[in-house]
Amino acid sequence: MKRRELLIGSASLLLAGCDSPAPELTGGWVGGANAARGHRLRAPLPKAGEGPLRRTKILIIGGGVSGLACARGLSQAGITDFALLELEDASGGNSRAHQMGGMACPTGAHYLPLPGPHSQEVYQLLEELGLVSQQLGRAVWDERHLCHSPQERLFFEGSWHEGLLPPPQTPSAVAQQHLFERAVEAAQATLGFAMPSRRARWTPGHAALDAETFAAWLTRQGLHEPHLLWYLDYCCRDDYGAGIQDVSAWAGLHYFASRHGFHPANSNSEREAVLTWPQGNAFLTDAITAPLAEHIHPGRSVMRVEPGKHQVELLAWHEATQSPERWVADQIVFATPLFIANKLLDQTLAPLKAAAEQLRYAPWLVANLQLKAPLLQRTGAPPSWDNVLYASQGLGYVDAMHQSLKPQAGPTVLSAYWALPQARRAELLTQDWRHWLRQVLADLSPVHPDLADQLQRADLVRWGHAMSIPVPGLRSSAALSALLLPQGRLHFAHSDLAGYSVFEEAYTRGRQVASGLAAQLGV
Ligand SMILES: Cc1cc2nc3c(=O)[nH]c(=O)nc-3n(C[C@H](O)[C@H](O)[C@H](O)COP(=O)(O)OP(=O)(O)OC[C@H]3O[C@@H](n4cnc5c(N)ncnc54)[C@H](O)[C@@H]3O)c2cc1C
Structure with a gap:
């Protein structure tokens, strides 16, 4: 066989579940918690x-x-x-951070939303580091550190869509998005949420939200549209390491009322800017x-x-x-x-x-995938910094080279994130890295069939007790x-x-x- 056929053959074996990956494929556990x-x-x-x-x-x-x-x-x-x-x-x-092929990539946290009015200390840090300055009473950000456009996209029903909220397909789906938007606005207006969270006064209303799961609260509001629920679950898994069945309604609302906002597809509100870096x-x-x-x-x-x-x-x-x-x-x-x-x-x-x-702590896996060349693309929204697959096991991947100012796409590192159920902590800490790489590739490959072939090296990071779940x-x-x-x-x-x-x-x-x-x- 020619070398290319060999590589493809061995990459397919890897996906098929064979325990010995291609000799060309190297990788292992790096960084993370020792x-x-x-x-x-x-x-x-x-x-x-x-x-x-x-x-x-x-x-x-x-x-x-x-x-x-x-x-x-x-x-x-x-x-x-x-x-x-x-x-x-x-x-x-x-x-x-970690390095692969001379490219920096994250091992864990990878972005920071622009600080809001209650985050004075964070704003001051960013000002001291020269990322923002006050000009004529306005905060002016150094654009090199703001996430470059396009920021995020979702693979949903066969193509890529801008943003992460699945596009509503029926009038009732639109109505559900607006119902949730109004619920977030009402919670903010009547109770108050802040980032950092303890800068909002804690009231009996907050305590009541804290007493039930976000899923139970959503049901009581009459929110049941599956695509919207998937999105809310995704957001909670992304920030809290656990979904709507696990986190409190306080945490679910706090996410949207303090740090990220909720942006229905057909509203005028814009997604907030975030700061991010290759590392x-x-x-x-x-x-x-x-x-x-x-x-x-x-x-x-x-x-x-x-x-x-x-x-x-x-x-x-x-x-x-x-x-x-x-x-x-x-x-x-x-x-x-x-x-x-x-x-x-x-x-x-x-x-x-x-x-x-x-x-309770969520275990996390981060798979840094060093690619020889850009992946082939499906139709729809172009490659973005954050790329998420609807209904996938993982939380998608960020592209470490997205912030580079190179005019053409080339080799890069994709960092795929997985928040795992606590029941899988032992598996995370004991299983071989190949076991996890296979799962990451199987998760992404339906959308990126050439991923395994472009993979040069995979460095995986495991966090047994990554973050506390609210x-x-x-x-x-x-x-x-x-x-x-x-x-x-x-x-x-x-x-x-x-x-x-x-x-x-x-x-x-x-x-x-x-x-x-x-x-x-x-x-
Ligand atoms: C995979 C992942 C992705 C994330 N993504 C984001 C993101 O994009 N944006 C964001 O804002 N946040 C993100 N987070 C949350 C992140 O945890 C926080 O942003 C922040 O880094 C937490 O800092 P910390 O000091 O509270 O905790 P830690 O980072 O947990 O720091 C605790 C420190 O204590 C040390 N330590 C532990 N035991 C001992 C000991 N016995 N002796 C000495 N030292 C010890 C540890 O080694 C560690 O350095 C992410 C977290 C993970 C795990």
Whole structure:
């Protein structure tokens, strides 16, 4: 056989379920959460030994967006005596990047909507990074960082359509879209929603929404049109890692009333602009990390936190030297997920234990697919940054080269996203990468039959506990609210405090903790 036939043959075998993919096809697991380091917490504690005892006033555990925001806040307040310990070899958490064939691509978070009126801290960050400036009282954005047009498209009933909302096909489908639009407007007008979410007052009306699933609420509103329901489910899976049957009605409405808006196909409202970069939100975390490098200690897996009367002792594992490291601090900031914070503490903290028991985490898979050449295209809307297939298992893919200013399409990396049910976490953590690649290819190939043939390499990322799901009751949780206040010398900054995970929540919470600490220190 000729080489091309061989390649096609082996790619088809891969799709057909053969366990040994083509020798030309390379890939594997990359980045993501280092499960081996994370699971070190379950192992017996090492003896601390006689190594040097490091002292610092404030110790931040976790270098995701929230930990980095806290570090930036401390530094900008003029506090220099602080350190940040991060388990991975690089900071960024869920907002880190990868490289394939010289092209940057995301391993997790990949966009940020333009900040609204309640996101002052995020706006200030973007202004400090030079992404936006005030001109004649208006925010003027640097266009290089705004998602280039076309932004998104949906493969629906045999062709691509602009936008992600399936085009309504009957007058009653149009009416259903407008019914939902009015419901979102009414919820915003009567209750109020904000981003970050805790900037909206919490009322009995919010609590009632938080008590039921979004699916139940939609049914009560008389919303049943299948294409609309698919879209609402897709949006929830995309931001919350779980669909309308799992998230609360508060979360479902919050998505549309605060961060994204709802844009019926035939209305005049425009889809909001988003900021995005080939490397995803690592653009932001790298920019925050750079000036703080002397304070950031990567490759330190914190194993134990022991609060005392006058100070807090901490035991970390230094991954490079495979040895324990002891730290002492006046104040500790937990910028790790709350279930990890709960495991790290040597004593029970009632609200932390209760919150950790209430939180549910969605596992996620990100498949970065390096392509030799652009894919053949079906009819309809042209290739966009975000490309979604109606009723597919995955959440579609973003094109890392979309933001490049090259006039012609060429090799690229497509990042396909899957939010998985919690029941598939074990499968995600134990199965070979080929098992998952086969599923990703099978999901996309009906629309892109040449995908397997164009695939040069596949680097997959797995997140066992990617983000907390805003299940009914979580936002009303007294335990979660209690952790907004310092617990003695312990402070909590992670996006888990919001009950769900987006950049704005993580960044704002990290800054709030830093402001509280600065006030406590009188600076
Ligand atoms: C696949 C995926 C896609 C996403 N897409 C978007 C998006 O497009 N836009 C968006 O706004 N948000 C997105 N998100 C949400 C994202 O989680 C938030 O934007 C944000 O990055 C969360 O930051 P964080 O600091 O709260 O948490 P994390 O990123 O979870 O940070 C926690 C940090 O703590 C560290 N840590 C854990 N245990 C220890 C320990 N024992 N010792 C030391 N360090 C430890 C971790 O390594 C990690 O760096 C996405 C998330 C995922 C998983």
